Amino acid sequence: xxxxxxxxxxxxxxxxxxITRRNVIKIVLGICIMEYSINLLLxxxxxxxxxxxxxxxxxxxxxxxxxxLPQAMVLTVIVIGLATTAMLLAIAIRVYRxxxxxxxxxxxxxxx
Amino acid sequence: xxxLLAVIILLMIAGxxxxxxxxxxxxxxxxxxxxxxxxxxxxxLLKAPDLAIAQIxxxxxxxxxxxxxxxxxxxxDLTEGATIKVEGVRYVNLRSAVYFxxxxxxxxxxxxxxxKSTLNLDPFGVHSARMAQVYLEQGxxxxxxxxxxAGVLFDFRAYDTLGEATILITAVVGILTVLRLKGRK
Numbered sequence: 243x244x245x246x247x248x249x250x251x252x253x254x255x256x257x258x259x260x261i262t263r264r265n266v267i268k269i270v271l272g273i274c275i276m277e278y279s280i281n282l283l284l285x286x287x288x289x290x291x292x293x294x295x296x297x298x299x300x301x302x303x304x305x306x307x308x309x310x311l312p313q314a315m316v317l318t319v320i321v322i323g324l325a326t327t328a329m330l331l332a333i334a335i336r337v338y339r340x341x342x343x344x345x346x347x348x349x350x351x352x353x354x
Numbered sequence: 355x356x357x358l359l360a361v362i363i364l365l366m367i368a369g370x371x372x373x374x375x376x377x378x379x380x381x382x383x384x385x386x387x388x389x390x391x392x393x394x395x396x397x398x399l400l401k402a403p404d405l406a407i408a409q410i411x412x413x414x415x416x417x418x419x420x421x422x423x424x425x426x427x428x429x430x431d432l433t434e435g436a437t438i439k440v441e442g443v444r445y446v447n448l449r450s451a452v453y454f455x456x457x458x459x460x461x462x463x464x465x466x467x468x469x470k471s472t473l474n475l476d477p478f479g480v481h482s483a484r485m486a487q488v489y490l491e492q493g494x495x496x497x498x499x500x501x502x503x504a505g506v507l508f509d510f511r512a513y514d515t516l517g518e519a520t521i522l523i524t525a526v527v528g529i530l531t532v533l534r535l536k537g538r539k
Contacts (some may be wrong), residue, residue, distance in 0.1 A: 252363065271373050275370045285400050297503075299500070309489070321522065325522050328524060329529055
């Protein structure tokens with residue numbers, strides 16, 4: 243329960259960054275932190291006490307595996323997270339070339 | 355085990371708070387590495403080696419992209435530590451009070467829904483694999499893969515992986531489009 247709560251705190255830190263920071267790069271970092279906390283929470287839910295990694299070794303009679311389903315889904319999420327981060331940074335660098343700053347207060351003219 | 359994980363997550367929280375407040379963007383990106391590599395250690399402790407490998411690769415690629423972005427732009431975060439123009443002390447006090455109360459309401463609301471949803475979850479370490487029971491019992495016979503994560507990813511949930519590849523292609527096309535456009539002067 244305390245681990246779930248710490249994950250929640252990590253999510254709140256990322257949300258705080260997204261809401262209060264004024265630098266575009268810092269906002270991207272905040273989004274990444276939120277994503278990390280979600281990944282960690284999903285893997286924490288799938289853990290079993292004294293479990294082993296879900297890899298079957300021939301000859302061993304181990305049956306206490308951790309849940310492979312959240313691991314497979316989080317693997318997908320990690321790769322998609324890389325794609326979104328790269329996309330956000332590409333947009334950030336376009337904005338920097340046009341306006342010469344990362345400060346979102348200076349970037350006012352959204353037209354054209 | 356639980357205490358060790360708690361310490362690592364606390365370290366990740368500290369690293370992310372420093373990330374969001376650093377004046378130098380390069381040190382912000384380096385401090386963001388604390389969060390990412392702490393997550394890798396958590397994955398290893400939670401018996402998810404595939405995820406740890408994927409995360410470490412993604413983390414390093416993200417670090418390289420971010421350092422490249424900072425190299426060709428500015429390194430200093432000018433918004434950090436800048437003083438706001440004060441237009442009367444009463445007005446500023448009122449505004450910060452409103453901000454504080456709104457933030458507190460947000461946190462309390464999130465906390466309420468968090469507690470409500472985690473009470474329905476299994477406590478840490480006593481997970482019952484309802485949906486994955488079939489995968490665990492018959493995964494090897496059905497897919498022929500000794501690694502069950504790879505079996506789930508590429509056989510039982512292959513459509514998800516196809517969607518993931520589609521998203522990757524879309525993102526690459528989007529990045530190329532955004533970076534190649536000639537901006538209007």
